[in-house]
Amino acid sequence: MKLWILQKAAAAGPGYEEQRFHEEAAILGIALEVVSPDEIDLIVTRGGRRSIRLRGEEVELPDALLARTGSGTSYFSLAILRQFEHLGVPVINSSRAIEAVKDKLYCQQLLAQINLPIPRTMLVRFPVDSELVERQIGFPCVVKVLAGSYGEGIYLSRDRESFRDLMELVASLDAGKSLILQEYIGERPGQDLRVWVIGGRVVGAMLRRSVDGSFKANITRGGQGENFPVDEAIDVLARDCAQTLGLEIAGIDLLFDGDGYRVCEANSNPGFSGFEAATGANVARQILQHCHWRIRRQLAVLEPAALPMRA
Numbered sequence: 001m002k003l004w005i006l007q008k009a010a011a012a013g014p015g016y017e018e019q020r021f022h023e024e025a026a027i028l029g030i031a032l033e034v035v036s037p038d039e040i041d042l043i044v045t046r047g048g049r050r051s052i053r054l055r056g057e058e059v060e061l062p063d064a065l066l067a068r069t070g071s072g073t074s075y076f077s078l079a080i081l082r083q084f085e086h087l088g089v090p091v092i093n094s095s096r097a098i099e100a101v102k103d104k105l106y107c108q109q110l111l112a113q114i115n116l117p118i119p120r121t122m123l124v125r126f127p128v129d130s131e132l133v134e135r136q137i138g139f140p141c142v143v144k145v146l147a148g149s150y151g152e153g154i155y156l157s158r159d160r161e162s163f164r165d166l167m168e169l170v171a172s173l174d175a176g177k178s179l180i181l182q183e184y185i186g187e188r189p190g191q192d193l194r195v196w197v198i199g200g201r202v203v204g205a206m207l208r209r210s211v212d213g214s215f216k217a218n219i220t221r222g223g224q225g226e227n228f229p230v231d232e233a234i235d236v237l238a239r240d241c242a243q244t245l246g247l248e249i250a251g252i253d254l255l256f257d258g259d260g261y262r263v264c265e266a267n268s269n270p271g272f273s274g275f276e277a278a279t280g281a282n283v284a285r286q287i288l289q290h291c292h293w294r295i296r297r298q299l300a301v302l303e304p305a306a307l308p309m310r311a
Contacts, residue, residue: 020284070269097246120183225278
């Protein structure tokens with residue numbers, strides 16, 4: 001089995017997750033290659049599988065492509081994913097799912113459409129009516145940019161005055177920018193759950209805690225993680241969320257809300273270094289095993305069509 005991982009090249013060289021993929025690929029007998037979008041050229045032609053060049057050369061395409069571009073997926077990266085899909089190469093996650101999750105408002109719209117519990121959400125443009133925000137969302141409220149990850153582009157406005165100051169600052173930088181406002185769920189400040197879903201199955205949950213007083217608990221910001229038992233509510237909510245968004249591999253972030261949970265965000269390329277350390281789950285192996293299953297399923301579909309017709 002030949003698998004490509006599409007991800008942006010790291011300036012510091014291979015990190016923890018790339019190394020883990022190589023370790024597990026060697027155990028599973030997978031020929032793994034990490035490819036950057038900058039190394040691929042697309043030629044739109046009737047040449048089919050010859051329409052993709054890697055580092056300027058025509059190469060044999062992989063059996064599957066694991067997309068790890070996440071919220072930073074550019075137009076060119078999406079074009080690459082779509083071309084692979086057009087050529088019949090399984091792409092995990094699909095271009096459509098990645099594009100949907102990248103747009104945070106659209107993601108919330110999809111979840112609200114099937115009545116999944118989410119914070120009250122509002123899209124605003126400038127000038128912002130702070131009185132309307134107070135009536136519909138209330139304060140404190142969470143302010144988010146339309147696309148972002150690792151806790152970047154997310155702010156907490158604790159009252160109308162601080163909200164007005166923030167809006168004035170943003171307006172001075174880019175008057176045409178739209179923002180997402182969300183109800184602040186303060187049941188357990190500075191804590192949330194990261195739930196991993198692979199192939200429609202929840203593989204574990206991690207409780208994330210902020211250690212600096214921030215309301216954001218991201219591990220990449222220095223938050224601490226620990227294993228958290230997965231109950232039926234977590235299992236069903238995370239799986240429903242991933243399925244609704246079309247994500248085969250997902251990191252679903254849940255907020256504590258009374259006796260239940262609300263969906264904060266979904267991630268198409270969640271990091272797993274902290275998750276593996278906190279839960280003991282072998283995420284890298286389970287991702288590769290899912291890719292292997294997708295290839296086998298693809299072959300099972302193609303093989304009958306390749307058989308000669310009987311007289």
